[in-house]
Amino acid sequence: MESELEYVDCPICGPSPTRIWLNDGKLTRYVQCKTCQTVYSSPRYAKKFRHAQTIATWSFSDEMLNIESKRRPTLKLEAGLIQQHVRHGRMLDVGCSAGDFFDFFPKTKWERFGVELSESTAAYASEKHSAHVIAGTLRDAQFPNDYFDLISMIDMFYYADDTLADLVETRRLLKTEGVLAIEIAGQAYMFARSRGLVAFLLEKRWNRLSSDSHLYWFNPSGLSLLLNKAGFQPFEWYVAPSPQQENLLTNSLTRLHYFLLKSLSSRSFKSLTWAPKYLCLARRADVPL
Numbered sequence: 001m002e003s004e005l006e007y008v009d010c011p012i013c014g015p016s017p018t019r020i021w022l023n024d025g026k027l028t029r030y031v032q033c034k035t036c037q038t039v040y041s042s043p044r045y046a047k048k049f050r051h052a053q054t055i056a057t058w059s060f061s062d063e064m065l066n067i068e069s070k071r072r073p074t075l076k077l078e079a080g081l082i083q084q085h086v087r088h089g090r091m092l093d094v095g096c097s098a099g100d101f102f103d104f105f106p107k108t109k110w111e112r113f114g115v116e117l118s119e120s121t122a123a124y125a126s127e128k129h130s131a132h133v134i135a136g137t138l139r140d141a142q143f144p145n146d147y148f149d150l151i152s153m154i155d156m157f158y159y160a161d162d163t164l165a166d167l168v169e170t171r172r173l174l175k176t177e178g179v180l181a182i183e184i185a186g187q188a189y190m191f192a193r194s195r196g197l198v199a200f201l202l203e204k205r206w207n208r209l210s211s212d213s214h215l216y217w218f219n220p221s222g223l224s225l226l227l228n229k230a231g232f233q234p235f236e237w238y239v240a241p242s243p244q245q246e247n248l249l250t251n252s253l254t255r256l257h258y259f260l261l262k263s264l265s266s267r268s269f270k271s272l273t274w275a276p277k278y279l280c281l282a283r284r285a286d287v288p289l
């Protein structure tokens with residue numbers, strides 16, 4: 001298995017000094033770029049192993065639908081925010097899973113497209129939401145140039161094999177006036193809640209980060225740099241909430257945290273990485289904002 005490991009550089013800085021950020025006892029581990037603070041998995045398993053694992057996790061099942069349903073309030077909020085900037089046209093949801101996001105983009109205004117790694121889930125999303133969902137990766141799909149008014153990457157960017165290449169492909173697919181919407185987890189928040197005592201109190205486990213499946217954790221300034229490199233300029237950042245929790249107390253605490261960070265975000269937004277989620281909207285850099 002060790003021969004199937006691959007080493008990668010920081011997607012923003014290229015070859016750059018790193019420190020070991022988390023050794024979670026696997027063959028894979030997380031390192032942090034000392035220059036831009038991006039945390040990424042290296043070494044990591046080769047693509048075929050990771051994709052097989054992702055497909056197994058996100059294949060169609062009742063459990064998967066249940067997990068997805070907990071994100072619907074966040075998806076609804078994000079769809080509303082996005083449609084303040086782009087109101088109709090052709091949309092592509094990358095990593096669309098069961099297609100819940102499509103529900104908030106009415107068929108009368110939007111032609112809906114998706115890509116999803118799991119074949120069974122792609123077939124379900126197509127049928128259930130009257131969408132054109134291709135099973136595979138974004139770069140496999142080979143859509144035409146300047147094709148979409150909106151491309152969304154919601155809660156999936158950490159799975160991307162090559163984040164810069166995917167953004168460059170996105171740039172090719174997006175129309176001149178189009179909008180790219182990316183949701184990422186707040187890096188500091190994710191790390192604080194995912195390891196040690198907080199993780200144990202919330203979820204009865206000492207570590208919920210997994211360097212063999214989630215590849216990248218960006219902070220907002222790092223994601224901005226990556227977007228610039230791919231030919232985009234971010235123009236709006238929003239704070240978004242975590243999925244609903246089944247435990248009432250945990251759910252109340254995560255809601256409280258969301259509202260607190262939302263109210264703070266207007267003050268020192270770029271330096272904050274403590275929000276649960278960020279929704280970043282970007283346009284092509286060749287278009288004046």
Ligand SMILES: [Zn+2]
Pocket residue numbers: 010011012013014016033034035036037038
């Ligand atoms: Zn870096």
